[in-house]
Amino acid sequence: xxxxxxxxxxxxxxxxxxxxxxxxxxxxxxxxxxxxxxxxxxxxxxxxxxxxxxxxxxxxxxxxxxxxxxxxxxxxxxxxxxxxxxxxxxxxxxxxxxxxxxxxxxxxxxxxxxxxxxxxxxxxxxxxxxxxxxxxxxxxxxxxxxxxxxxxxxxxxxxxxxxxxxxxxxxxxxxxxxxxxxxxxxxxxxxxxxxxxxxxxxxxxxxxxxxxxxxxxxxxxxxxxxxxxxxxxxxxxxxxxxxxxxxxxxxxxxxxxxxxxxxxxxxxxxxxxxxxxxxxxxxxx
Amino acid sequence: xxxxxxxxxxxxxxxxxxxxxxxxxxxxxxxxxxxxxxxxxxxxxxxxxxxxxxxxxxxxxxxxxxxxxxxxxxxxxxxxxxxxxxxxxxxxxxxxxxxxxxxxxxxxxxxxxxxxxxxxxxxxxxxxxxxxxxxxxxxxxxxxxxxxxxxxxxxxxxxxxxxxxxxxxxxxxxxxxxxxxxxxxxxxxxxxxxxxxxxxxxxxxxxxxxxxxxxxxxxxxxxxxxxxxxxxxxxxxxxxxxxxxxxxxxxxxxxxxxxxxxxxxxxxxxxxxxxxxx
Numbered sequence: 359x360x361x362x363x364x365x366x367x368x369x370x371x372x373x374x375x376x377x378x379x380x381x382x383x384x385x386x387x388x389x390x391x392x393x394x395x396x397x398x399x400x401x402x403x404x405x406x407x408x409x410x411x412x413x414x415x416x417x418x419x420x421x422x423x424x425x426x427x428x429x430x431x432x433x434x435x436x437x438x439x440x441x442x443x444x445x446x447x448x449x450x451x452x453x454x455x456x457x458x459x460x461x462x463x464x465x466x467x468x469x470x471x472x473x474x475x476x477x478x479x480x481x482x483x484x485x486x487x488x489x490x491x492x493x494x495x496x497x498x499x500x501x502x503x504x505x506x507x508x509x510x511x512x513x514x515x516x517x518x519x520x521x522x523x524x525x526x527x528x529x530x531x532x533x534x535x536x537x538x539x540x541x542x543x544x545x546x547x548x549x550x551x552x553x554x555x556x557x558x559x560x561x562x563x564x565x566x567x568x569x570x571x572x573x574x575x576x577x578x579x580x581x582x583x584x585x586x587x588x589x590x591x592x593x594x595x596x597x598x599x600x601x602x603x604x605x606x607x608x609x610x611x612x613x614x615x616x617x618x619x620x621x622x623x624x625x626x627x628x629x630x631x632x633x634x635x636x637x638x639x640x641x642x643x
Numbered sequence: 644x645x646x647x648x649x650x651x652x653x654x655x656x657x658x659x660x661x662x663x664x665x666x667x668x669x670x671x672x673x674x675x676x677x678x679x680x681x682x683x684x685x686x687x688x689x690x691x692x693x694x695x696x697x698x699x700x701x702x703x704x705x706x707x708x709x710x711x712x713x714x715x716x717x718x719x720x721x722x723x724x725x726x727x728x729x730x731x732x733x734x735x736x737x738x739x740x741x742x743x744x745x746x747x748x749x750x751x752x753x754x755x756x757x758x759x760x761x762x763x764x765x766x767x768x769x770x771x772x773x774x775x776x777x778x779x780x781x782x783x784x785x786x787x788x789x790x791x792x793x794x795x796x797x798x799x800x801x802x803x804x805x806x807x808x809x810x811x812x813x814x815x816x817x818x819x820x821x822x823x824x825x826x827x828x829x830x831x832x833x834x835x836x837x838x839x840x841x842x843x844x845x846x847x848x849x850x851x852x853x854x855x856x857x858x859x860x861x862x863x864x865x866x867x868x869x870x871x872x873x874x875x876x877x878x879x880x881x882x883x884x885x886x887x888x889x890x891x892x893x894x895x896x897x898x899x900x901x902x903x904x905x906x907x908x909x910x911x912x913x914x915x916x917x918x919x920x921x
Contacts, residue, residue: 386765
């Protein structure tokens, strides 16, 4: 017998996905929200309905400083990955002429995505360390006399790692939208006397906006939710919201961690809701 | 062909620098992993040897990395198989615009953008409160799926957006059942993309850290083991491990790309003979 009802068949086919998301996405979020109202002793947590965790969170100046630092990381990383990602995608889409070459170079840009983030962070140590390549080179060139201390374990290192890890999240969607721009539009712009720069600003840039938005969502959420890059690259000297949560977890203060997590989730969702007003993701794939 | 503008060379140089930025660090630790036995974590090279690779194979030196590798490999395969099957089914479902599909779609997007530590924390809490033991093959497996499934789903969207429905119509017109249509028409057409989904499923699981951190239980996966090493291992042995596991990832990627390429060749050879007749 053929199932005629597309709603029933649709849900049947989507049920494994729905089940996984229900068990490992929705339920954990609900659990976190519940636990954020619980209380904790030094050794255990107990069910309650109290706002202590939130009161403590919003009453502490650390919270605001850390959220601000998180937004700062997100913004700087976003600006850098966008500038680099756009340039790279633009080069690939409009200056590389054969499709084979485009695909090959595109793969070169995406392959690191499928390797380990931890290893990619570790691999900066020989570069940035006190006796690392960067310092040795700068000293041998006579640019500096003493090794720079702020290369590793600093904001600089954190942002460098973010850019290194996440630029390809910009390159891929921007390249994807650029490849779909009708080349005759560019010809039309040129025939009407637009310079290369004018074509870029008035034709390519507006048409690439959806890709930029998708890349932005990726980069901003990845950076805002991060806790390991900041911990590793700053040598535990800098904090962001993710580290606040993971520190609480380390101290078994789950209710407090949960409250911070709820606030972080709300922040991320608000940012995304704003970004989604500019783009329809499903149409852009 | 028209001459290349000057901007081409500027951009090409920029691109080359970007690639150097992407691969430079990993190449550096690749080189440094051949440090001599007395060598440190940075240049200069203190001789050249396989000392640190040999160290990896002596278990007491660095903990249980081979066990961690085996677990990561098994988990990667589990996640890969599940991701492919679930994504294809969901991809087929989303073509039907069933009631509530928008809600499910937004759930999948949320799964992608939610800070990983929330999944880790939430799943950990649930298992804890239910009195279940967290284990990489249960809680770790589920947590990783929340990361790989959205990617699989997005790829399926991209695939089906480009899918020519007339093939299915043709199959139906010739009397194929809906299962036959999927099995003999749809699946073979989308097969190369499924290799892509499998690649995402395996590698994202194999390298996943944040969502596995609180959900793997007492047996570490490889990324957790490596991260543990960063705090207490101060010799190039960690570079040797990084080099090996990166080479392993490269091998997997190469195998997948080769698979896609072979499928494409086969298709070109065995495909339509339209226009070739007399």
